[in-house]
Amino acid sequence: MDNEFVMPWQSLSSGMAAQPADLNCASKQSPDCFFIPNWDDSSTDQGGRFESALSSIVSSPPAPCSYISNQSVLIRELIGKLGSIGNSGEASPHSLALSGNAAATVMPYIGGSNGTNTSCYSTPLNSPPKVNFTTVDRVVKERFSSVAGFTADPGFAERAARFSCFGSRSFNGRTSQFSPNSGELPYKPNPLMESRKFQRVSSSPSLKALGSQAAATVQQNVNSGLSDRMELTNSNEESSVSEQIPRGENGLKASNEANSRKRKAAAKGKAKESAPSTPVANAMKVPESNDNPSPKRCKPNEGDENGNGTAKGEDDAKGNSTKNDAKPPEPPKDYIHVRARRGQATDSHSLAERVRREKISERMKLLQDLVPGCNKVTGKALMLDEIINYVQSLQRQVEFLSMKLSSVNTPLDFNADALMSKDMFQPNNSVPCPMFPLDSSATAFHGHNRPQSQPLPPPLQGHGPSGTATQVDQLNLGPCHNVESHLPHLNDLQYQNFCGDDLHSIVQMGFGQNSNQETAFQHQAFHG
Amino acid sequence: MAPEDPVTVSPPPPPPPPTPSLKTKIARRFVKSLAEVWTSRKLATEGGVRKRARRIKIAAYSSMARAVGGSRRAWSRALLAKLQGRAKRRCHLRSQRCLGLKRKRAGSRNMVRNEVSGSDKLRRLVPGGKAMDLCNLLEETSHFVQCLATQVKVMQSIADRYSV
Numbered sequence: 001m002d003n004e005f006v007m008p009w010q011s012l013s014s015g016m017a018a019q020p021a022d023l024n025c026a027s028k029q030s031p032d033c034f035f036i037p038n039w040d041d042s043s044t045d046q047g048g049r050f051e052s053a054l055s056s057i058v059s060s061p062p063a064p065c066s067y068i069s070n071q072s073v074l075i076r077e078l079i080g081k082l083g084s085i086g087n088s089g090e091a092s093p094h095s096l097a098l099s100g101n102a103a104a105t106v107m108p109y110i111g112g113s114n115g116t117n118t119s120c121y122s123t124p125l126n127s128p129p130k131v132n133f134t135t136v137d138r139v140v141k142e143r144f145s146s147v148a149g150f151t152a153d154p155g156f157a158e159r160a161a162r163f164s165c166f167g168s169r170s171f172n173g174r175t176s177q178f179s180p181n182s183g184e185l186p187y188k189p190n191p192l193m194e195s196r197k198f199q200r201v202s203s204s205p206s207l208k209a210l211g212s213q214a215a216a217t218v219q220q221n222v223n224s225g226l227s228d229r230m231e232l233t234n235s236n237e238e239s240s241v242s243e244q245i246p247r248g249e250n251g252l253k254a255s256n257e258a259n260s261r262k263r264k265a266a267a268k269g270k271a272k273e274s275a276p277s278t279p280v281a282n283a284m285k286v287p288e289s290n291d292n293p294s295p296k297r298c299k300p301n302e303g304d305e306n307g308n309g310t311a312k313g314e315d316d317a318k319g320n321s322t323k324n325d326a327k328p329p330e331p332p333k334d335y336i337h338v339r340a341r342r343g344q345a346t347d348s349h350s351l352a353e354r355v356r357r358e359k360i361s362e363r364m365k366l367l368q369d370l371v372p373g374c375n376k377v378t379g380k381a382l383m384l385d386e387i388i389n390y391v392q393s394l395q396r397q398v399e400f401l402s403m404k405l406s407s408v409n410t411p412l413d414f415n416a417d418a419l420m421s422k423d424m425f426q427p428n429n430s431v432p433c434p435m436f437p438l439d440s441s442a443t444a445f446h447g448h449n450r451p452q453s454q455p456l457p458p459p460l461q462g463h464g465p466s467g468t469a470t471q472v473d474q475l476n477l478g479p480c481h482n483v484e485s486h487l488p489h490l491n492d493l494q495y496q497n498f499c500g501d502d503l504h505s506i507v508q509m510g511f512g513q514n515s516n517q518e519t520a521f522q523h524q525a526f527h528g
Numbered sequence: 529m530a531p532e533d534p535v536t537v538s539p540p541p542p543p544p545p546p547t548p549s550l551k552t553k554i555a556r557r558f559v560k561s562l563a564e565v566w567t568s569r570k571l572a573t574e575g576g577v578r579k580r581a582r583r584i585k586i587a588a589y590s591s592m593a594r595a596v597g598g599s600r601r602a603w604s605r606a607l608l609a610k611l612q613g614r615a616k617r618r619c620h621l622r623s624q625r626c627l628g629l630k631r632k633r634a635g636s637r638n639m640v641r642n643e644v645s646g647s648d649k650l651r652r653l654v655p656g657g658k659a660m661d662l663c664n665l666l667e668e669t670s671h672f673v674q675c676l677a678t679q680v681k682v683m684q685s686i687a688d689r690y691s692v
Contacts, residue, residue, distance in 0.1 A: 363666035384646035401683040406580030
């Protein structure tokens with residue numbers, strides 16, 4: 001039986017010629033036959049490691065093919081983990097190439113070997129999972145905690161194929177698959193929701209001790225039903241357990257220990273140790289604008305607690321979800337978990353920078369809605385200029401209106417309450433028109449500001465030099481007021497103060513809007 | 529109700545607005561302070577337009593800051609502090625009459641103007657903006673702009689009603 005398995009493997013990888021043969025003779029279900037320990041050595045080159053891994057798989061004796069598809073799925077998962085490990089930078093960088101090679105070589109093979117051959121893979125991966133885990137390095141464990149889930153799902157093959165390069169991403173799919181232990185389970189968002197629910201449930205303060213990544217992965221594993229992340233039991237058991245929410249607690253404890261251990265080993269740059277429940281919460285956070293299976297590098301910079309990032313389908317098993325930009329209320333835990341996007345720097349500084357930049361751009365968008373006429377403007381500098389102009393114009397309007405209001409003598413029937421009610425119920429209270437579009441606003445308000453039913457205010461006293469000024473004022477206020485543009489208004493007040501007679505004559509000359517404006521401007525030029 | 533008088537049927541009082549919106553709050557406070565200014569005999573007689581305009585402007589800003597709940601927003605806190613500080617300073621200045629101080633400050637401001645950037649300008653415009661990072665500054669700006677626009681609307685409607 002061994003020969004059957006060895007040959008196809010050998011045909012796959014050229015570099016693996018020697019080792020598989022040797023290992024075939026080795027103990028079959030040796031706990032160390034799992035290739036993960038081989039990775040840790042990293043004494044050999046990439047090919048060597050991969051060879052040893054494959055050989056370990058191959059060497060195991062054929063077990064009953066109860067988990068046929070599982071094996072291929074498992075292998076793919078492992079390969080994915082390889083890639084993720086390598087990418088995350090914690091494992092040896094070789095694993096990246098390894099994963100590439102593995103994926104290239106094994107995947108097609110696995111796909112083709114869904115038949116009898118898969119049985120050979122089942123045993124090493126299935127049977128001694130516990131032992132394997134114990135021997136795995138802490139770092140690797142953190143990454144591959146999901147390996148525990150390998151045993152569960154026949155549908156893994158599909159998902160593993162999809163997310164070959166994402167170790168963490170596949171977690172979600174796996175966990176979802178655990179509960180419905182049916183055959184080929186295509187990737188469904190609903191199961192993910194369940195798993196996410198589990199995550200939500202388990203994201204309790206008790207998880208505070210967990211590291212960011214570890215917590216999420218562990219949590220997922222727990223949610224998927226693994227009582228102990230380190231222990232793999234029958235997949236059926238897992239699936240049944242995964243349905244139970246309270247399991248989260250067990251898993252939490254287990255994961256706590258594991259994570260605490262892991263976190264010491266996997267100390268990332270920033271102070272993520274202190275990230276309490278944030279990593280867990282982050283596990284539920286929506287990965288930022290990402291549904292596509294781009295390999296996300298989890299960079300737990302700081303934890304931003306947000307319990308509602310469940311909209312998206314996939315969540316990082318490592319528990320780092322990108323900061324959800326749409327969450328204005330910053331929770332008390334001021335850590336923000338950010339995930340680096342594909343092709344972007346994973347440096348903690350750059351990630352923090354990106355978070356900051358995204359916050360700023362989000363706020364700029366809000367401002368864009370508030371400031372009229374900003375839709376066409378793009379770019380931070382121009383937007384800032386527009387905003388500054390708008391704020392300045394608003395302040396100028398306040399000043400002008402206060403001057404206008406001060407010039408209004410106390411109306412005889414001034415009633416605060418009546419004023420208030422009328423204020424509220426006016427259908428279109430004049431919108432503060434910016435200084436710029438004078439013409440449009442003027443025409444718009446011309447009809448609106450017809451003289452009110454209120455009697456004209458008593459002649460302004462102390463403003464005009466002569467009695468005629470008051471008449472001029474009233475006359476002036478009427479037509480000019482209809483214009484509803486502020487420059488002429490300003491000029492009005494100044495006229496009242498300075499030039500009553502001249503104004504009178506000028507006003508009588510032309511009563512149209514435009515002429516008034518023109519005269520106003522001319523007068524302004526004269527007396528400005 | 530019982531005696532029907534077609535001529536003098538008093539319209540039912542308008543129902544109060546269901547929820548006190550920002551505009552309502554601002555309008556209420558502003559109208560109160562405006563009434564104060566209008567009915568204050570001291571202001572009406574002396575000084576004239578400018579003093580009253582300044583008082584009304586102060587009233588507008590303080591009503592705006594208070595309507596949002598004085599200390600809830602950074603800009604409202606800074607605004608109220610500035611107004612109170614200015615009031616105190618005005619008293620001191622009036623008593624001491626050191627106008628030279630004002631002129632000096634204006635001069636220094638003119639010299640620096642060319643070098644300011646967009647965000648610095650914004651910081652100067654928004655009360656309390658000097659001590660914030662850009663992110664918070666933008667958030668405060670958006671809220672400030674909202675309230676300022678509402679305040680202008682309120683003032684505009686009042687001005688429309690009382691000035692023909």
